[in-house]
Amino acid sequence: MSLIKEIAYRGHDTSKTTILLTPEILAIEKLLNELSSSIDKLKPQHLKEIKTQAFTFYNRHYKLHDIPFILEKRIGPFRIEFSGLTNPFTIPVIKEKNIDPFYGRLNEVITFNSKTTLAYRSISLSKNLTDLSYLAYIHEITHTALTHQIGLVKYYYNSEILSIFNETLAAYEKEDNEQLLHLHDKRRLIELKESIATIKNSKTSKEDLIEASCYCYSVLKAYYLFYMYYYGDQLTKDSIINIIQNTFDGTNTLEDNLTTLGITDSTIINVKSLKKYLYR
Secondary structure (H helix, E strand, O other), X not given: OXXXXXXXXXXXXXXXXXXXXXXXXXXXXXXXHOOXXXXXXXXXXXXXXXXXXXHHHHHHHOOOOOEEEEEEXXXXXXXXXXXXXXXXXXXXXXXXOOOOOOOEEEEEEEEEOOOEEEEEEEEEXXXXXXXXXHHHHHHHHHHHHHOOOOOOOOOHHHOOHHHHHHHHHHHHHXXXXXXXXXXXXXXXXXXXXXXXXXXXXXXXXXXXXXXXXHHHHHHHHHHHHHHHHHHOOHHHHHHHHHHHHHHHHOOOOHHHXXXXXXXXXXXXXXXXXXXXXXXX
């Protein structure tokens, strides 16, 4: 299945799938080129600890709803599929070898009956678990709250915003000295810089351009949202969390809810704000 067809099946509007690099985004790229790309090592983590910490994080901020799942089991010579609704934290985690600790993937099944539906099989993480794996798990759990609600995110290039915001918030809250947050920022902003470079490359394929546009816009909007949270008063913080909860509840599209906070395609974090945050 082509990426465009998959985007359509997921309920996204296919009329806008790529972005143009504005002078503001190019200025942000210049700022990112000035940053150090060195990455500190983190201590190993256990999966049980990661899941416990993630459960605590979500329980502190949100109410997650049960999600659709499909589980395949072998009974004798037969493979039997079980489906239904379950708590996101019961979705099995598969650990993959030789994968970056920041890696995470939500393994999904798209079905086509009377309407397009989607269910989850598992979440993949790196076998080399660290605090970055904890953030990757936070990221994927957010996707489980949104992805099956077909059409909840109007544009594909916004589909990573809340996952990146929540992983950033989780990094911020995990340690008082912000060590994990600084490490997280380096990793995400390296990916942002790579996405901008991909968009600038005239030889980039259409599908790679769509994916790069998604990560570019999602990172920029997620950091704008987190900047509001990080420097905001308690009322601002509560408003942001409530807006995200409303999105999880499926009351409005993500775009409508973000517009309430002043975040649209034309309002991404600017160079001045990003520099203030990075050099805090």
